[in-house]
Amino acid sequence: MELNGKSVDDLLAEKFKTMQEAAENITPEMEAKFEEEERKRLHEEALDRVDASNRNSDVPRRFWDASFSKYPSEISEKARELCLKEKSDTIFIMYGMTGRGKTTTLCSAIHARAYEGVGSSYYFTLRNLEMVLRRCRTYGTDEDEVTFMRRLSECPFLCLDEVGTCINQLEEATFLRNVISARFDNCLPTWIATNLTPIEFKAYLSGVDIKGKSREELVKLSEDLVNNVVILNRIKSVAVEETLVGESYRGAANGNIQ
DSSP, X not given: OEETTEEHHHHHHHHHHHHHHHHHTOOHHHHHHHHHHHHHHHHHXXXXXXXXXXXXXXXXXXXXXXXXXXXXXXXXXXXXXXXXOTTOOOEXXXXXXXXXXXXXXXXXXXXXXXXXXXXXXXXXXXXXXXXXXXXXXXXXXXXXXXXXXXXXXXXXXXXXXXXXXOSOHHHHHHHHHHXXXXXXXXXXXXXXEESSOHHHHHHHHHTOOOTTOOHHHHHHHHHHHHHHOHHHHHHHHHEEEEEOOSXXXXXXXXXXXX
């Protein structure tokens, strides 16, 4: 077969020779400039993904610039490794009082995933649960309750913030159990942030009242709940738990406020 009087093999040989000659003329300076331009292009593409993620994942505007490098904490390294882990079904639970960096860690994980391009994420605060469910149950809304639950149960990476703050604790606990169970069955990662202590969180999910119990009773109860309550037993099998301590970041930032 010929093209313009030349065989295909001859044309390919000429093309290859031209490419070789061009490659031989590339200087180290040209290579460095190309690498710099390529890094800049990839960085800008990554920032565009983060910007889109802020809108699509419902990250609060106050945390649009959250990152592990900008707001480092004692768990930043572990959190970054976990959020970028492939085929993860980890349930990562952060305990701690307000202002310790739990929400910042959630949003930093979402941004890290967007920057690396490893999958979409969704952020939801349980404080808004009643409002969202009321909207879903209202006739004529774009998303009903089943669709909303499916979205939370199937998204690649889910962050649930302010667990334990809904006024209707029974409905919140039922909702959370359903979401966690569905994501456990789907082998998907779920990140949870709560002001509750570990035993308070276990009791809350189990519907158990722990008021007035001694420390010894709470330790025994915690063991019994994990061993006998289905949702807690599931969580235990894939859980990573961290308690954030220290001073409130908000207190340090607003130390002049009395």
